[in-house]
Amino acid sequence: MQRRAQRDDQADQRAERTKRRNRVLVCAAAVPAMLIAAGCSSDSGSSDDAKKAPESASSASASPSPTVQAAAYSELPEPCGVLSKKTLGELVPKGSKSGKEGNSDDVSMRGSCSWDSLDNNGVDGSQFRWLNVSMLRFESDVTRGEGDKLAQEYFAKQVKDVQATEGAKGTKTESVSGTGDQATAVRYDLKKKEGTFKQQTIVARVENVVVTLDYNGAGLAGDKTPDADDLMKAAKKAAEEAVAAVTKANGESGSAATPDASKSPSKSATSSKSPSKES
Missing domain, CATH: 3.40.1000 (Protein Transport Mog1p; Chain A)
Incomplete structure (x- = not known):
């Protein structure tokens, strides 16, 4: 009877060790899975950012500078x-x-x-x-x-x-x-x-x-x-x-002037009128 009891105790101890070992293996397996998930998440973000950056740069470079057609006449006669x-x-x-x-x-x-x-x-x-x-x-x-x-x-x-x-x-x-x-x-x-x-x-x-x-x-x-x-x-x-x-x-068909954004048309030129024309 005593031997049987000992055998039963030993069996119980082996079963308990087996359970603990299985729990360790399960936890160990979970760690790489978490690392892999974290790694995938990090790579995905980096990829999106990398895609967005060239698109933004392309959009900026594609925006044309403002232009305006040159005026036909560049001179006035005396x-x-x-x-x-x-x-x-x-x-x-x-x-x-x-x-x-x-x-x-x-x-x-x-x-x-x-x-x-x-x-x-x-x-x-x-x-x-x-x-x-x-x-x-x-x-x-x-x-x-x-x-x-x-x-x-x-x-x-x-x-x-x-x-x-x-x-x-x-x-x-x-x-x-x-x-x-x-x-x-x-x-x-x-x-x-x-x-x-x-x-x-x-x-x-x-x-x-x-x-x-x-x-x-x-x-x-x-x-x-x-x-x-x-x-x-x-x-x-x-x-x-x-x-x-x-x-x-300006020639028969006028000469093209180079547009200059720094110049703005001024008010009409006026000259002193004859006193008899003024009210």
Whole structure:
């Protein structure tokens, strides 16, 4: 009986050792599995990051730099030389040589010239004429847009400003063909103490340049008021000539200018007007 009990005890001890050994083996097997899982997880993250980095770099390098089409015209003609002697003799007969160039800090961007004429007939009165041509060129700008588009915007604004002239009476507007890419004529009367002035303004655009021609006339000291139709006919002829001078200064089809983002179009060039034109 004693031996049997001993054998039973030994069997129980062997069984207990077997259980402990099996638990150790199970735990040992679990450790590599955890390491493998951790290793797979780490590799997966590194792979995703590696994929994302080239994609981000590719997206950044694929983004194009902002560009804008170069303006067609890069030069302006000499302001007081845009009209021929013959034309000046017709519009300002007594002042064709009295051209006064307006101030400009950049003659390639803006310029103007004015002429005045007083045909004094003594006690029979006098005929007064005043003429002004101003030019404004727009550069292409990456922040503001193409030069011709900027010129179109300014052209529209200039026409509206002329139509809204303070004190203007009987304002009439008409389109003008054959003068640049677009042109509009505005006429009106201005009554002043010296007499009634007949004002004719032609606003024209050719490519990225806007030309504004002002022409007015009055009969002073009792002389008859000039005919507005005659003045308008002369103004249209002069505007067409001024636009042609701009095109000629840039060659037959204009010379391309290099876009410069540092340059921005300035406000319209202005010159001092004859006192008789001011209200």
